[in-house]
Amino acid sequence: MRNEKLKILFDQQAANYDKQWAGMAPIRDALYLLLDSHFTCLPENARILCVGVGTGAELAHLAERFPNWHFSAVDPSGAMLDVCRQRAVQNGFLSRCHFHEGYLDTLVAEASYDAATCFLVSQFLLDVNARTTFFTEIARRLKPYGILANADLASDIGSPAYEMLLRGWMTLMSSDGLQPEILERARAAYAKDVAILPAQQVAGLIKAAGFEAPVQFFQAGLMHGWFCTLQIDLI
Numbered sequence: 001m002r003n004e005k006l007k008i009l010f011d012q013q014a015a016n017y018d019k020q021w022a023g024m025a026p027i028r029d030a031l032y033l034l035l036d037s038h039f040t041c042l043p044e045n046a047r048i049l050c051v052g053v054g055t056g057a058e059l060a061h062l063a064e065r066f067p068n069w070h071f072s073a074v075d076p077s078g079a080m081l082d083v084c085r086q087r088a089v090q091n092g093f094l095s096r097c098h099f100h101e102g103y104l105d106t107l108v109a110e111a112s113y114d115a116a117t118c119f120l121v122s123q124f125l126l127d128v129n130a131r132t133t134f135f136t137e138i139a140r141r142l143k144p145y146g147i148l149a150n151a152d153l154a155s156d157i158g159s160p161a162y163e164m165l166l167r168g169w170m171t172l173m174s175s176d177g178l179q180p181e182i183l184e185r186a187r188a189a190y191a192k193d194v195a196i197l198p199a200q201q202v203a204g205l206i207k208a209a210g211f212e213a214p215v216q217f218f219q220a221g222l223m224h225g226w227f228c229t230l231q232i233d234l235i
């Protein structure tokens, strides 16, 4: 039911999604710049799994940067995936993409990917066990020594630091100044619909899914990024 609601929400947002988040481009660009530095070790013809690819921003970045890589774009929202497909057509990398509309557990489970990206997705799994299972599903599809790059909103929401970070984050997102009701709405939504956990806890959930200890390589406001390698004795 919750999954269904989330899918409907992203289906509704798809057409306007890139415009809505355009102001966050400098943060996304910095995340991708650092992502590149951790992905340059991948093979010339790497296969990349993009989980919760949305409208395809990270896929498009990697496709442009690494012209021989192939991608599987996975997302339960058909509308988000449609925007991603259009982007692939417009930017000339459609032939290097496979699109899978659905959740990861419906994608064939072969250890065939050199790396995976999962940006701003796992935060929607409110149950910590489900979140670890989700990371396990990614691990099952990676080759030995495969790399996962994950990004999520993270913070200790009971801490004074969270209040400051949330205020700054919402200011960034509010083009005409931060109104108190916007802050309140965001605080309530983040407490109810998004699992914002302390960064160390998110790293712990990823590790519990069979990865080496995740390395936090990025933070901008509430957004954190980790990379990690598949733990080899699990294979």
Ligand SMILES: C[S@@+](CC[C@H](N)C(=O)[O-])C[C@H]1O[C@@H](n2cnc3c(N)ncnc32)[C@H](O)[C@@H]1O
Binding pocket: 006, 007, 010, 051, 052, 053, 054, 055, 056, 057, 058, 074, 075, 076, 077, 080, 102, 103, 104, 118, 119, 120, 121, 124
């Ligand atoms: C906030 S958007 C992020 C999209 C893209 N990764 C980005 O950074 O721009 C989250 C995306 O994850 C998808 N999603 C939500 N829950 C998911 C799940 N359990 N598995 C895979 N994708 C999911 C949504 O449909 C949506 O397209």
